[in-house]
Amino acid sequence: MGVAQSWRTQSSRYRLAGSKCNECKNYYFPVTVVCSNCESDNLEVINFKGTGKLVEWTRVDEGASGFDHVVPYYFAIIQLDEGVRLSAQLVSVMDESKITDGMPVRMTFRKLMESTREGIIEYGFKAEPVNPI
Amino acid sequence: MKQRQKVAIIGTGMTAFGDLYEYEITDISNLAIFEALRSSKVSRKLIESLYVGNMGSNVFENQENLGNLISTYSGIKSPSFKIQAAEASGAVALRTAYKNILSESKDIVMVLGVEKMTETTKQPELQHALATGLDTMWETKMGATMGALFAIMAKSHMKKYGTTREQIAQVVVKNHNNGAKNPKAQFHNKLTIEKVMNSKPVATPLNLFDACAMSDGAASVILAAEDVAYSYDSDPIFIIDSKQGFAPIALHQRDSLTEFSGTKFAAEKLYKDHSISNKDISFAEVHDIFSISEIIAIESLGLVPVGEGGKATEEGVTSLDGEIPINTSGGLKARGAPLGATGIAQAIEVYEQFKGSAEKRQVKDINYAMSHSMGGSGGTSVVTLYGRGN
Ligand SMILES: [Zn+2]
Numbered sequence: 065m066g067v068a069q070s071w072r073t074q075s076s077r078y079r080l081a082g083s084k085c086n087e088c089k090n091y092y093f094p095v096t097v098v099c100s101n102c103e104s105d106n107l108e109v110i111n112f113k114g115t116g117k118l119v120e121w122t123r124v125d126e127g128a129s130g131f132d133h134v135v136p137y138y139f140a141i142i143q144l145d146e147g148v149r150l151s152a153q154l155v156s157v158m159d160e161s162k163i164t165d166g167m168p169v170r171m172t173f174r175k176l177m178e179s180t181r182e183g184i185i186e187y188g189f190k191a192e193p194v195n196p197i
Numbered sequence: 198m199k200q201r202q203k204v205a206i207i208g209t210g211m212t213a214f215g216d217l218y219e220y221e222i223t224d225i226s227n228l229a230i231f232e233a234l235r236s237s238k239v240s241r242k243l244i245e246s247l248y249v250g251n252m253g254s255n256v257f258e259n260q261e262n263l264g265n266l267i268s269t270y271s272g273i274k275s276p277s278f279k280i281q282a283a284e285a286s287g288a289v290a291l292r293t294a295y296k297n298i299l300s301e302s303k304d305i306v307m308v309l310g311v312e313k314m315t316e317t318t319k320q321p322e323l324q325h326a327l328a329t330g331l332d333t334m335w336e337t338k339m340g341a342t343m344g345a346l347f348a349i350m351a352k353s354h355m356k357k358y359g360t361t362r363e364q365i366a367q368v369v370v371k372n373h374n375n376g377a378k379n380p381k382a383q384f385h386n387k388l389t390i391e392k393v394m395n396s397k398p399v400a401t402p403l404n405l406f407d408a409c410a411m412s413d414g415a416a417s418v419i420l421a422a423e424d425v426a427y428s429y430d431s432d433p434i435f436i437i438d439s440k441q442g443f444a445p446i447a448l449h450q451r452d453s454l455t456e457f458s459g460t461k462f463a464a465e466k467l468y469k470d471h472s473i474s475n476k477d478i479s480f481a482e483v484h485d486i487f488s489i490s491e492i493i494a495i496e497s498l499g500l501v502p503v504g505e506g507g508k509a510t511e512e513g514v515t516s517l518d519g520e521i522p523i524n525t526s527g528g529l530k531a532r533g534a535p536l537g538a539t540g541i542a543q544a545i546e547v548y549e550q551f552k553g554s555a556e557k558r559q560v561k562d563i564n565y566a567m568s569h570s571m572g573g574s575g576g577t578s579v580v581t582l583y584g585r586g587n
Binding site for chain 1: 325398
C-alpha cells in the first residue's frame with residue numbers, strides 16, 4: 065500500500081476502528097463514510113472490542129504476494145462479537161488438529177508485511193485462540 | 198417496429214489457449230478477430246463497436262488503453278474500449294455488447310476477450326495479479342489468495358453437505374477428459390482423482406491441480422441484431438438473455454460460504470423471465486476457476502439440487518454423456534483460463550455445440566444452453582442463456 069493509504073487505514077488496522085450507523089445501528093469494518101444499508105451519513109467511529117469466534121479457516125501453502133516467505137500460514141474468517149466479519153491470519157497455533165469451528169479468538173497486533181513497493185513495514189491485526197492450542 | 202428481443206452470434210474466432218510466448222497481446226487478438234471476421238464474412242468496416250474484455254493487462258504488460266491498442270493493430274477503427282470485471286471481464290463485455298444491440302444503438306459489434314498471462318514468470322506476481330480482483334486491502338493484505346478463499350468454501354461445503362474431497366477432485370478429472378477432446382484446449386492430458394489429491398498443496402483441502410494454470414489466449418465473437426443476423430446465417434444461434442448478479446467483493450462479507458448468491462440471483466431471473474426451468478438447459482459452461490467453484494456454481498445455477506453438486510459430479514450427471522453436461526470444452530481448468538478471454542471462449546463452445554461442430558464433445562438434442570462467469574471469488578456473476586430462433 066502507498067504512504068497515504070497506510071496512514072489512512074492505521075486506526076482500523078491498529079485499533080479495529082469501524083463505523084456504527086446511528087440510524088439503522090449497523091456496524092461496519094473498516095471505517096466508512098456512508099451506511100450501505102440505509103444510506104445515512106450519520107455514522108460514528110467506534111473501536112471493535114476485538115473478541116469473536118472462528119468461522120472458517122484454511123492452511124495456506126502457496127502464499128499471497130508478500131507472504132511467500134511465511135508459508136504455511138493460517139487464513140481465517142472471523143466473526144467479531146459485534147456481529148461483523150473480517151479476514152485475518154490465525155496465529156499462535158501450536159497444534160493444527162486442535163483448531164475448532166466457533167473457537168473463541170481475539171485480535172492481536174502483529175507485523176503484516178515485511179516490505180512493499182513504498183518500503184513501508186506494515187502492521188495490523190491477526191487473530192489468536194483465546195484458549196491456547 | 199417491435200423492440201429487439203434477441204442478439205445472434207454470427208462469427209467466432211479463437212486461438213488455442215496455453216503458453217503463446219511467440220505472440221504479442223495484439224497478435225493473439227488479431228488471430229481471434231480475423232478468424233471471427235472470416236467465419237462470418239462481415240467486413241471490418243461494419244463493426245460499429247469493439248468491446249475488449251481483459252482483466253490484467255495493467256499488471257501483466259503494463260499496458261492500458263487496450264481498446265485503442267487493439268483497434269490500431271487490427272484496423273478496426275470503430276469506438277473501442279476495455280471492460281474490466283476481474284475474471285468476468287469477457288462475460289461482462291459480451292453482456293454489454295448484447296445490451297447495446299438490444300437498445301438499438303448498434304447493429305453489428307465485436308467482442309474480444311484477451312489475456313496474456315505468461316508475460317509474468319514469477320508466482321508472487323501472478324498471485325498479485327489475481328488478487329487485484331479481491332478486496333486488496335481487507336482480504337489480500339490479511340493473507341487471502343484465490344486458493345485460500347475457495348479452500349474455505351470447499352471446507353464449508355464438505356461440512357455442510359458431506360461433499361467429499363474425491364468428489365471435488367472428480368470435477369478436474371471430468372474437465373480434463375473433456376479438454377482432451379478439444380483441439381484448442383490448453384491441456385489434453387487425463388488426470389486421476391489420486392493425481393489431483395497428491396499434487397502440491399495450495400490451501401487445504403485444495404491442491405495445485407484443483408486450480409487453473411497460467412494461460413494466454415484470445416477469443417472473439419461478432420454479434421448482430423436479430424433482424425440483421427439472417428442475412429449472414431440462415432439458422433442463427435441467439436443470446437436470449439444475459440443477467441448480472443452481485444455479491445460483496447470479500448468472502449467474509451457474504452451471508453453464505455457455500456453458494457454464489459449473485460449467480461443464484463441471475464439464474465433465477467433468467468428462468469423466471471423466460472418461463473423456463475433447469476430441465477430446459479441441455480448443457481452449460483461454468484466458471485471452474487477452482488474445482489469446488491464448479492460444484493457450487495451448478496448448485497447456484499439450479500442445475501442440480503443444492504448440496505448435491507459433488508454427488509452429481511461423482512455419479513456422472515455432469516459428464517459429457519450425463520443428464521446435464523458441464524464444461525464440455527474442458528472448462529477453465531482444461532481448456533485454459535486466460536482470464537478475460539474465458540467468458541468469450543464459453544460463448545464459442547456454446548455456439549459450436551449448437552452448430553454441431555463440437556466433434557468428439559458434441560452434445561445431442563440441444564434445447565437451451567447456459568454460460569456462467571465470475572469475477573474474483575464470486576462477487577461478480579454473469580449468466581447468459583442461448584438458444585435457436587423459433
Ligand atoms: Zn444505516
